[in-house]
Amino acid sequence: MIELLEQQLTRALQQSLGAPVVDSLPLGSLQWEMPKDPAFGDLSCAVSFKLAPQRKQAPQQIAEQLVEALTAALGGLGLASRCDRVEAKGGYLNVFFSQRALEAVVRDILHAGPGYGRRRLSPARAINIEFVSANPTGPLSVAHGRQAAVGDVLARLLRSQGARVTAEFYLNDEGRQIELLGQSLKARYAQALGRDEAIPEGGYHGGYVAESAGRLRTLEGDALLERPLAWFCEQAMKEQLQHIQDDLGHFGLHFDRWTSQRWLRTSGRIEAALQTLQERGMLYEAEDATWLASTKFGDDKDRVVRKRDGELTYLAPDIAYHQWKFEQGYDTMLNLWGPDHHGYIPRLKAAVAALGLPAERLAVRIVQLVTLSRQGKPVPMSKRAGEFVTFREVMEEVGVDATRFFYLMRTMDSHLDFDLDLAKSRSKDNPVYYVQYAHARICSILGKARVAWWARWRPPLQRLAEPQTQALIRVLAQYPVVLRLCAGAFEPHGLTVYLRRLAECFHVFYDTHRVISEDQPLSAARLALVRATRQVLANGLGLLGVGAPRRM
């Protein structure tokens, strides 16, 4: 409703201004926004400020002229019933929805049900999101957990807006880190047999490796030291991968595709990608190594793709991976990385450009770090000493719902302080419970109402007229806009902000007005409103992967 109205208001403005004037204005001048203060109406436009210089008039004066033109145009477009009035205030054009427009919002939601807020695009955009992609060398960290939450919800959001989304985990299943993991496991195994064998430099000291060695003894016996290192690597990697998959499954995250680096290599894609670069003249030999001329595409310096010892650098498989994805016809490739990788963005973009591929369609977002705290005090973490709280432990301590919600409460650009005590608390301080409680409250109300009540009535929605009631409906109307903006910006946190606002409006409404009363027509109208509210809460929580409980 709101978006349709926005478009039509913009069209009305265009009509009243005329094409030459519209073309002379900066892009976006005719846009409508939703003001925070209800005194400024439901939609506002600041076009008068843009017109002021060329007309040499005060914005307020221009706005007053536009009010008349706009009102006339609205009548012509048959929108008069949707807008009570258009007024000029402080130079702004403020449009106020009519009661009938608000009623239409409630009807729309009940009609669309779970589909409210979703949209279809044709043709659908194909988007690949690559995220988490943790090395299978140990437990997932709380930072991986944040990437999991952001990526998963982003995938759901983009799907809700009509995109075809592939959620992908890039699996680093070979190379130096896996080798170190295998060596560490072998060393722990040998130590368990009483041998003096040290963990290699840069190896994995975490207790989980020793546990893994213990299991190996129990299952396979004490005669494994003759096995080649590769066998230990394979064992260790498979076990850690299984843990990662278990954790992500527990989190409710499903990846559509797991792409293995080993597969990229054995299928010849890495050599093929290097061949492409070679043919395009982007590679050269120097200092006994092979270099990519990435400075041609904005990188600080050229990068080695094949080392002096003949081994490939990590850049080579990444180039192959992106070439392969682009061949599959994705319109957009979105990668979520940790902040330690941000310096890697220019060289990867350069590499993609060097392949002759559209680098602007590769989007990389950095998900900033997470720190944990209890009662306002930071939880100390030392990765070197192997003392850190894992993603799994957080999920188990505070529950999946709270974990997901907390991970999404900040923009991914911001460092996140995750308060474990707050996430566990069952009070209004805890935003998860605050939102879920609104949903459970509505379920409780609907449980008390006899079904026949709202089935019999065609609810007189015109009676939903009190300020708190209208405030609630206005927020309900914004839901589709919120989804579109979040999906468009690749930034899901706005949805948690929105749901808190929606829950707040509902709680205020609930405390001010009784839903079920002796006044049956009014009750029917309010029941329709709370059903619509429940629907939007459920839809929004569903996109977050957070439960919408019927009781708490």
Place this chain on the structure above:
RNA sequence: GCCCCAGUAGCUCAGUGUGGAAGAGCAGCGGUUUCCUAAACCGCGUGUCCGCCGUUCGAAUCGGCGCUGGGGCACCA
């Protein structure tokens, strides 16, 4: 030295996309319970939007120079 992120109320942070009307939660103080869940609600906010300069009719938002905190700058992944 270079790059990225952050800096807004006592604390934690929205708002920066597309310049346009300074916000929320917590903490603190004071209220609300014959009622569909008090896991709730209501009231109380003068703040150097880190600083300076610039662009503009207009800057928390854009540009430049700095400051503070965090992260990153490999022939590691």
